[in-house]
Amino acid sequence: MVQAKAGDSVKVHYTGKLNDGTVFDSSVDREPLEFAIGEGQVIAGFEAAMVGMGIGESKTVTIPSDKAYGPHRQELVMVVEKEQIPTDVSLDVGQLLQVSQSNGEVIPVVVTDVSESQVTLDANHPLAGQELTFDIQLVEIS
Numbered sequence: 636m637v638q639a640k641a642g643d644s645v646k647v648h649y650t651g652k653l654n655d656g657t658v659f660d661s662s663v664d665r666e667p668l669e670f671a672i673g674e675g676q677v678i679a680g681f682e683a684a685m686v687g688m689g690i691g692e693s694k695t696v697t698i699p700s701d702k703a704y705g706p707h708r709q710e711l712v713m714v715v716e717k718e719q720i721p722t723d724v725s726l727d728v729g730q731l732l733q734v735s736q737s738n739g740e741v742i743p744v745v746v747t748d749v750s751e752s753q754v755t756l757d758a759n760h761p762l763a764g765q766e767l768t769f770d771i772q773l774v775e776i777s
Contacts, residue, residue, distance in 0.1 A: 707764030
């Protein structure tokens with residue numbers, strides 16, 4: 636049986652879950668995810684789980700945060716004065732915004748708290764600090 640290895644392009648179906656069982660993403664009702672093993676196109680733990688799998692094989696893997704989206708970093712959380720944000724911008728908790736840095740780089744942030752005068756913005760990936768579980772089925776190797 637052919638087994639997936641570094642350098643192979645693979646197609647997989649997956650369902651990603653948090654520790655509480657909440658599904659955060661799935662390819663089940665769409666085209667399988669396609670990527671090349673070893674090129675860093677997906678999180679490290681997911682990529683490593685593919686090595687050695689055969690076509691049609693399924694498995695469940697739990698990936699610690701350091702092999703997924705990394706730890707939640709407090710230095711990526713910032714509190715800004717509401718007056719610094721344009722008045723036409725919606726400031727609801729969970730709202731996704733883009734912040735321009737002084738070097739011109741634009742970074743996505745999530746509004747995590749809104750008070751009378753301040754807004755807390757988090758630039759961490761939404762899944763940072765989370766252990767992730769994936770149900771994976773290898774569909775194709777090329």
